[in-house]
Amino acid sequence: MSESAAVGIEPQGHDRYLVRLELPDGRECPVLVGDGVRRELAGVLPPRVRRVAIVTQEGVGVDVDPGVEHRVFTIGDGEAHKTLATIGMLCEEFASWGLTRTDCVVGVGGGLVTDVAGFAAAVYHRGIPVVHVATTLLAQIDAAVGGKTGVTLPQGKNRVGAFWQPSAVLCDTETLATLPEREWRCGLGELAKYHWLGGGRLDELPLPERVARCVAIKAAVVASDEREAGRRALLNYGHTLGHALEVAGRHDLRHGEAVGIGLVYAAELARALGRIDPDAVEEHRRVVSGYGLSTELPPGVDPEELLVLMGRDKKVLDAGLTFVLDGPAGLEVVEGVDPLVVRRTLEECT
Ligand SMILES: NC(=O)c1ccc[n+]([C@@H]2O[C@H](COP(=O)([O-])OP(=O)(O)OC[C@H]3O[C@@H](n4cnc5c(N)ncnc54)[C@H](O)[C@@H]3O)[C@@H](O)[C@H]2O)c1
Numbered sequence: 001m002s003e004s005a006a007v008g009i010e011p012q013g014h015d016r017y018l019v020r021l022e023l024p025d026g027r028e029c030p031v032l033v034g035d036g037v038r039r040e041l042a043g044v045l046p047p048r049v050r051r052v053a054i055v056t057q058e059g060v061g062v063d064v065d066p067g068v069e070h071r072v073f074t075i076g077d078g079e080a081h082k083t084l085a086t087i088g089m090l091c092e093e094f095a096s097w098g099l100t101r102t103d104c105v106v107g108v109g110g111g112l113v114t115d116v117a118g119f120a121a122a123v124y125h126r127g128i129p130v131v132h133v134a135t136t137l138l139a140q141i142d143a144a145v146g147g148k149t150g151v152t153l154p155q156g157k158n159r160v161g162a163f164w165q166p167s168a169v170l171c172d173t174e175t176l177a178t179l180p181e182r183e184w185r186c187g188l189g190e191l192a193k194y195h196w197l198g199g200g201r202l203d204e205l206p207l208p209e210r211v212a213r214c215v216a217i218k219a220a221v222v223a224s225d226e227r228e229a230g231r232r233a234l235l236n237y238g239h240t241l242g243h244a245l246e247v248a249g250r251h252d253l254r255h256g257e258a259v260g261i262g263l264v265y266a267a268e269l270a271r272a273l274g275r276i277d278p279d280a281v282e283e284h285r286r287v288v289s290g291y292g293l294s295t296e297l298p299p300g301v302d303p304e305e306l307l308v309l310m311g312r313d314k315k316v317l318d319a320g321l322t323f324v325l326d327g328p329a330g331l332e333v334v335e336g337v338d339p340l341v342v343r344r345t346l347e348e349c350t
Contacts, residue, residue: 008020008216008219008220009209009212009213009216012032012034015034015035015206015208015209016032016033016034016035016037016208017032017033017034017208017209017212018030018031018032018033019031019033019212019215019216019219020219021145021146021165021219021222021223022219022223023165023222023223024223027165029145029147029165029166029167029168029169030044030168030169031145031168031169031170031171031215031219032044032168032169032170032171033140033171033173033208033211033212033215034171034172034173034208034212035172035173035174035208036172036174037170037171037172037173038062038064038108038133038170038172038174038175039065040170041064041065041066041067041106041131041133041170042065042066042067042068044131044167044168044170045066045067045068045104045129045131045167045168046104046129046167048102049066049068049102049103049104049129050068050069050100050102050103051068051069051070051071051097051098051099051100051103051104052066052068052069052070052071052103052104052105052106053070053071053073053090053094053097053099053103053104053105053106054066054070054071054072054073054106054108055073055075055090055105055106055107055108055109055113055116055117055120056072056073056074056075056107056108056109056113057074057075057076057077057109057112057113058074058077059077060108060109060110060113060135061178062108062109062133062135062172062175064106064108064133066104066106070106071097073090073093073094075089075090075113075116077112078112079112079152079157081112081116082112082115082116082151082152083151083152083153084151084153084160086116086151087116087119087120087123087151090116090117090120090124091120091123091124094120094124095124099124099125099128100125100128101125101126101127101128102128103128103129104121104128104129104130104131104167105117105118105120105121105124105128105129105130105131106130106131106132106133107130107131107132107133107144108132108133108135109133109134109135109136109139110134110135110136110138110139110143110183111136111138111139111142111143111144113139114132114134114139114143114144114149115143115148115149115150115151115158115161116149116151117130117132118130118132118147118148118149118162118164118166119149119150119151119160119161119162119164121149121164122149122161122162122164123162127164129166129167130164130166130167131166131167131168131169131170132144132166132168132169132170133169133170133172133175134169134170134171134172135172135175135176135179136176136179136183136186136187137176137179137183137184137186137187137188137190137191137211138183138186138187138190138255138256139171140171140173140176140187140211140214140215141171141187141190141191141194141211141214141215141218142190142214142218142235144166144169144171145169145215145218145219145222146218146219146222146232147163147164147165147166147222148161148163149161149162149163149164150162163227169215171211171212171215173207173208173211176207182254185254185256185257185291185292185293186254186255186256186257187256188256188260188291188292188293189238189242189254189255189256189257189258189259189260189263189288189291189293190255190256190259191210191214191291192238192259192260192263192287192288192291192293193235193237193238193259193263194213194214194217195287196237196263196326196330196331197217197221197234197235197237197331198217199213199214199217202214203287203290203291218235221234221235230333233324233333234324234331234332234333236324237263237266237324237331238259238260238262238263238265238266238324239259239262239324240262240266240310240321240322240323240324241258241261241262241265241266241306241310242255242258242259242260242261242262243258243262243309243310244306244309244310245258245261245262245297245298245301245306246258247309248301248302248305248306248309250300251298251300251301252298253298256293257293257294260288260291260293260294260295261288261293261294261295261296261297261298263284263287263288264281264284264285264288264295264296264349265297265345265346265349266284266323266324266325266326267280267281267283267284267285267326268281268345268348268349269323269325269337269341269342269345270325270326270327272341272344272345273325273334273337273341275325275326275327275328276326276327276328280326284326296349297346297349297350301346301350303343303346303347303350304343306346307339307342307343307346310342311339319336320335320336320337320338320339321336321337321339321342322334322335322336322337323337325337
């Protein structure tokens with residue numbers, strides 16, 4: 001545990017860890033990680049809470065007891081339910097029940113639930129406290145921590161939202177036992193990126209400590225850049241190609257799977273630009289494939305289409321593309337990457 005202690009993880013007994021996310025305004029969000037930590041919910045609610053609105057999905061199947069009067073509000077499963085209509089429905093149901101501004105919302109689920117519950121809490125009564133009980137690997141190591149909330153518009157994913165920090169986050173690793181295989185793999189794609197964000201050999205750690213280390217890394221990044229003006233962009237390592245593959249849409253790839261491929265591509269691009277050597281590229285392949293994820297671009301990809309999707313529009317393409325890339329000083333945001341090199345590297349990877 002000595003290395004973990006160095007990155008701000010406080011052991012709390014056997015395989016249980018506390019990470020304190022310190023926000024620039026002085027507030028603190030405790031994140032508790034370990035088997036069974038959902039049972040600590042009553043103890044992490046803000047003072048004076050009389051009622052708790054639990055937002056979850058049917059398939060999550062995780063019961064929590066906030067220790068005060070509570071009611072369960074179920075939202076639909078799948079990205080199609082991550083809408084303003086769902087936020088409107090929740091807020092109306094909260095109001096009909098009589099949830100007040102000193103009460104609390106608790107999101108119990110994956111990243112979809114925590115994004116939606118967080119956004120509903122951010123706007124209901126102009127903002128009431130929210131606590132997350134994260135039940136997918138992706139939510140535990142990423143979505144539930146950091147205060148980004150939101151929903152999707154027909155015009156784009158996560159286009160409306162708010163920065164709304166939870167009062168506490170519980171990452172109960174016991175709940176991951178029921179996660180479908182593919183959801184687990186999606187989390188592993190995001191987990192892989194933390195190897196280059198200071199996580200080191202995460203694959204050698206027991207699960208709760210591994211989750212805690214990712215949380216600590218994310219907490220440190222968020223603490224230094226809550227509103228994504230700079231360093232927080234590094235959390236998007238592997239996402240430029242990952243997003244493009246998802247948007248291209250024909251490849252039956254989930255987000256984390258696409259990020260795994262995006263990590264290896266980003267390494268190949270960094271090598272093509274002379275930033276890293278072939279051994280570092282190999283390390284990317286080793287980590288990503290070690291998590292059972294593909295390192296190859298899917299068959300039939302169109303490099304031109306991916307280039308345009310990564311550049312978003314023609315003007316950007318002319319000025320060069322922006323990537324998070326590995327290099328001698330670790331990860332950095334690199335602007336103005338020559339589209340010809342981006343394209344040639346894509347072609348070499350297909
Ligand atoms: N706010 C952020 O910083 C941030 C970061 C990354 C991703 N996200 C968002 O997170 C969402 C994806 O999150 P996700 O990958 O957790 O998917 P998800 O929330 O859609 O959950 C995936 C599936 O797993 C089920 N599930 C959840 N917990 C379970 C459990 N313990 N056992 C069995 N089934 C369970 C859910 O009901 C769902 O069917 C996206 O909407 C994405 O935009 C947000």
